[in-house]
Amino acid sequence: MNPRVLAVMRKEFREYRRNKFVIFTMAILPVIFLAIPVITVLALPANVPEAARKVAVGQSLLMFFLIPMILPTTVAAYAVIGEREQGTLEPVLTTPILDRELLLGKALAATVPAVALGWVMFAIFAVVVRLFAAQGVIDRVFRVEVFVADITLGPVFAVFAIWVALAISVRSTDVRVAQQLAGLTILPVIGLSALLSFGVIAPTLTAYLALAALVAAVDVLGWRIATRMFDRERLLTRYSRSD
Amino acid sequence: MQSEARSAIVARSLTKRFGPRPAFEDVSFEVGAGEVFGFLGPNGAGKTTTVRVLSTLIAPTAGTAEVAGVPVSKRTGAELRRRISVMTENPGLYLRLSVHENLEYFAGLYGLGPVGARRRIAEALEAVDMADRARDLGGSLSKGLRQRVGLARALLNEPRVLFLDEPTSGLDPVSTMEVRELIAGLRARGVTVFLTTHRLEEAERLCDRVAILNTSLRSIGRPDELRRQLFASSIEVRVAQPLADPDHVFSRVEGVRSWNLNDGRYLLQVSDPTIVAPALARALVQAGADILRLAEVQHSLEDVYLELIGDEPLGGEE
Ligand SMILES: Nc1ncnc2c1ncn2[C@@H]1O[C@H](COP(=O)(O)OP(=O)(O)OP(=O)(O)O)[C@@H](O)[C@H]1O
Ligand SMILES: [Mg+2]
Numbered sequence: 001m002n003p004r005v006l007a008v009m010r011k012e013f014r015e016y017r018r019n020k021f022v023i024f025t026m027a028i029l030p031v032i033f034l035a036i037p038v039i040t041v042l043a044l045p046a047n048v049p050e051a052a053r054k055v056a057v058g059q060s061l062l063m064f065f066l067i068p069m070i071l072p073t074t075v076a077a078y079a080v081i082g083e084r085e086q087g088t089l090e091p092v093l094t095t096p097i098l099d100r101e102l103l104l105g106k107a108l109a110a111t112v113p114a115v116a117l118g119w120v121m122f123a124i125f126a127v128v129v130r131l132f133a134a135q136g137v138i139d140r141v142f143r144v145e146v147f148v149a150d151i152t153l154g155p156v157f158a159v160f161a162i163w164v165a166l167a168i169s170v171r172s173t174d175v176r177v178a179q180q181l182a183g184l185t186i187l188p189v190i191g192l193s194a195l196l197s198f199g200v201i202a203p204t205l206t207a208y209l210a211l212a213a214l215v216a217a218v219d220v221l222g223w224r225i226a227t228r229m230f231d232r233e234r235l236l237t238r239y240s241r242s243d
Numbered sequence: 244m245q246s247e248a249r250s251a252i253v254a255r256s257l258t259k260r261f262g263p264r265p266a267f268e269d270v271s272f273e274v275g276a277g278e279v280f281g282f283l284g285p286n287g288a289g290k291t292t293t294v295r296v297l298s299t300l301i302a303p304t305a306g307t308a309e310v311a312g313v314p315v316s317k318r319t320g321a322e323l324r325r326r327i328s329v330m331t332e333n334p335g336l337y338l339r340l341s342v343h344e345n346l347e348y349f350a351g352l353y354g355l356g357p358v359g360a361r362r363r364i365a366e367a368l369e370a371v372d373m374a375d376r377a378r379d380l381g382g383s384l385s386k387g388l389r390q391r392v393g394l395a396r397a398l399l400n401e402p403r404v405l406f407l408d409e410p411t412s413g414l415d416p417v418s419t420m421e422v423r424e425l426i427a428g429l430r431a432r433g434v435t436v437f438l439t440t441h442r443l444e445e446a447e448r449l450c451d452r453v454a455i456l457n458t459s460l461r462s463i464g465r466p467d468e469l470r471r472q473l474f475a476s477s478i479e480v481r482v483a484q485p486l487a488d489p490d491h492v493f494s495r496v497e498g499v500r501s502w503n504l505n506d507g508r509y510l511l512q513v514s515d516p517t518i519v520a521p522a523l524a525r526a527l528v529q530a531g532a533d534i535l536r537l538a539e540v541q542h543s544l545e546d547v548y549l550e551l552i553g554d555e556p557l558g559g560e561e
Contacts (some may be wrong), residue, residue, distance in 0.1 A: 007351020011340070018339040087335040091396065094298050094329040095352035096321045233301040237261065 004097045008105025009112075012079075018134075022075055024153040026117065030067055034121045037063045038128055041141075057140040058203075062194070064125070064150050068118035068158035068231045069186050072110035076165035077182035079106040081175050093123050100227040107162045107223070108208075111155065112177055118154045145205040152212035160215055163222030170230045173239065250309070250437035251404050252297065253275045257306035259292050266292035268459050269306070274452075276403075276438060279430050282439040283452035283544075288456045290439040291332050296405045298329045298435070311403045311435075325353075328402040330410055334393030338382030342373060342392050345381055346399060353400040360399075367395035370425055372418075379419055386413045394422065404435045411445060423449055447544040461551045470542045473550050475500075476516050477540045478523065480509040483533035492530045496522045510540070 016022045037060030046057055080103075083089040092102065129141045140146075165182035172178040192211075195201045201211075259266045267289030274280040282290050295301045297310050299320035308315040311326035331389040336345050343364060345524040350360035368374045371391040384392065390413055397405060400484070407426070411419040426436055426449055440446055446453050447466050461494040462469055486492055486509075492513060493499050500512040513519040516539040527534055 003351055003354050003356075007348055010351065011344070011348040014344060015337065015339055086338070087333045088337055089335070090300065090331050090333070091329070091335045091349070091393070092352065093300055094324060094327075094331065095349060095400075096325040096354070097352050098321055177288070236295070236300055 002101060004095075004101045005105040005108070008097070008102060009109040012106060012109030015036040016075070016113075025074065026071060026113065029071060030117050030121050033063045033067045033070075037061070037125055041129060041133050041137050044134060044137055046136065048136070050136070051109065053136050053140060057137060059149065060125070061141075061146060062190070064118055065153055065157050065189065066120045066186060067121055068114040068151070068154045069189060070159040070183075071114035071117065072158060073161045073165040073182040073185060074179050076106065076110040076162045076189070078097055078175055079110065079166060080169040080230075080235070081178050082169075085175065091234055093236070099230040099232070100223065103147060103166055103226050103230060104223065107166060108158065110165075111158045111162055115155045115158050118158070120152075122150045122154075127183050145203060145208055148205060148213075149208040153208065153215070156212050156215040156219055157189050159219040160189070160222060163219065163226045166224075167226045167229050170226065170235065249276050250274060251278065252280070252295070252310060252437060253309045254293075255307050257293070257296065257308055258304045259289070259296055259301070260304045262309055265289075265458055267456065270456065270460050271306075272460065272463055276435055277430065277433045278451045279426060279436040279438065279449055281446035281453035282437065283441070283443065283446055283453055283454060284439075284456035288560065289458055290456060291408055293456070294329060294408050294437070294439065298327060298406055299323055302512050310370035318453060325400075326402060327406065328397040328400050329406040330393050330397040330408060332408040334389040334396075336384070336389055339380065341378050341380055342368070342384070343377040345392060346396055350399050354554055355399070360469075363399050363401075364395075366543075367398040370398055371395045372421060381482050387415060387418060390414060391422075392419065392482060394425070402434065404413050404437065405429060406437045408439050409441070410438065411440070419445075443543065443545040443548055453544070455548060455551050457552050462547070466544045466547075469544070469547045473547050474542045476514070478511045478513050478516055478520060478551045479536065479538055480511065480523070480527070480534070481507065481536040482509075482527065483535060486527075486530065486532055492526050492532075493523075496526050499523070 016026075040056055040060050044053060048056075080089070083092070126141060129138055133141075161182070164185040165178075168181045169178045172181070201207055250273045250486050252272075254273075257270045258268045263319055265553070270289075270293065282293065284290050285307070293303070296303050297315060298310055299315055299317070302317065303315070310323055313319050313323040313326065315323065329384065336342075337348070346364045346367065347360060350364060355363060365374070371394050372389065373391050373395060376388065381389065381392070390410070394407070394410055397407070410426075411422050414422060423445065426438070429436055438446070438450065450466070451465055452463065452465050453469070455461040455469075462472070485507075487506070489502065489509060493502050493509075496519060498514040500514065502511045504510075511519075511523070520537060522539055524534065527537070
């Protein structure tokens with residue numbers, strides 16, 4: 001891989017590790033997002049109607065798409081605007097790194113741990129379901145399409161959210177506003193996931209794969225758009241009065 | 244043009260405006276390869292902005308430039324930045340990373356492999372005398388120490404052209420001297436150095452040539468050339484007793500154009516001090532004067548600077 005992208009990722013990881021807010025977010029949020037679906041499915045009585053079970057399991061699975069989206073967006077929103085505020089951006093921009101490499105490094109650094117956490121959470125969920133849930137729930141969760149959906153959609157949604165967060169970050173003048181706006185990126189994805197979970201789009205293997213491919217294409221486009229929006233001069237010289 | 248092939252920096256009618264106000268205007272100069280070039284000017288003169296334009300951080304409003312043989316443009320920016328490095332006005336260290344980690348990041352950005360990076364980092368830290376602080380966090384360093392790390396960072400990629408934006412501001416006298424020695428060492432290795440500073444004695448001592456900027460370029464040349472351009476040569480004379488008839492003494496010496504008495508000192512405007520001074524000494528002795536002092540008046544770069552900029556309003560005439 002490109003050494004400059006790797007250098008950015010490595011530096012970002014080092015900074016995360018020493019940032020209590022990031023560590024806290026990475027530790028607490030996944031626990032909450034795991035607890036909700038576990039409680040939901042374990043509380044389902046064995047004789048619940050099939051339709052209700054389908055909805056409950058669908059909602060639970062939604063959580064595992066949200067983990068890798070929510071975790072990195074707050075960090076990513078801070079990624080560019082935060083560096084600018086600290087005054088660390090200018091020296092970086094004097095090196096040969098390209099805008100797209102800097103953004104890719106930041107995006108990957110934010111996504112990789114979050115996606116990994118999302119998968120781990122899903123694995124824990126699957127084990128708990130296998131061991132303790134009613135047979136009807138096990139039958140709903142242990143399906144090829146559910147596993148494929150989790151493995152493929154988690155990362156592509158996460159990357160989508162990251163690009164939106166970064167695009168906001170390179171154009172905003174305030175860290176907090178950037179973080180809040182970035183939080184909104186999950187809305188369309190919640191909608192999309194809901195359509196799937198509630199069966200408006202048939203939750204078949206083909207549908208999941210097609211969706212993953214579509215979002216992946218949007219992700220590549222997102223990288224280009226975020227790079228376009230990255231304006232060195234604006235970042236270094238434009239300050240608004242409301243800062 | 245032939246000279247431009249060997250020039251490390253060429254600026255032609257470079258202008259940068261922020262809104263309607265120019266940060267600098269119609270600036271043209273050339274810096275030869277291996278030269279140490281001083282860029283002097285008051286606060287707000289446009290020094291930092293010039294460095295930012297030449298290092299492709301921001302685009303000029305008008306004019307063209309070339310650095311290390313690469314035109315200044317968005318398209319060629321990465322190639323240009325590979326050949327240069329910039330010590331920015333504010334060091335901008337990552338406060339949560341150690342000194343070594345800060346440098347490691349930049350070594351990576353310059354595309355150095357792990358082995359090469361380790362060697363260069365060690366050398367750069369040694370060069371700024373910070374080897375024993377490598378494990379300290381950026382946030383725990385004093386202003387001057389951060390400044391030195393910023394300088395070490397600019398040495399990592401062994402640049403052809405090094406931009407130093409006020410490298411000694413905030414440094415104590417010993418560190419300042421060390422930085423000056425470092426710059427002298429870079430010059431010996433053939434690195435072109437573009438140095439902005441407020442410290443005129445620094446520019447005078449370090450720089451082959453200087454430019455004086457106040458939104459537009461006021462003057463450019465070797466420090467001694469600038470002095471000669473601006474100030475007529477003069478000789479200062481002090482004698483034990485006032486001369487009875489100074490006009491009579493001075494008019495007999497060839498090359499004395501005019502004189503005046505100021506605070507017990509005679510100040511003579513002369514053509515060439517090396518010829519006039521001995522003749523003047525003889526004339527004074529003949530006239531029975533006891534000479535306490537007879538010396539060519541030395542103008543410092545500071546005098547040049549004050550003469551050019553002194554009574555101008557802040558940030559140029561606009
Ligand atoms: N981002 C910006 N937006 C608007 N004006 C700016 C901006 N940056 C610089 N300027 C203006 O351009 C002029 C030149 O600024 P510059 O920072 O280049 O000066 P300088 O010579 O480096 O000064 P100093 O010695 O104080 O560092 C100043 O009037 C400054 O206010
Ligand atoms: Mg400046």
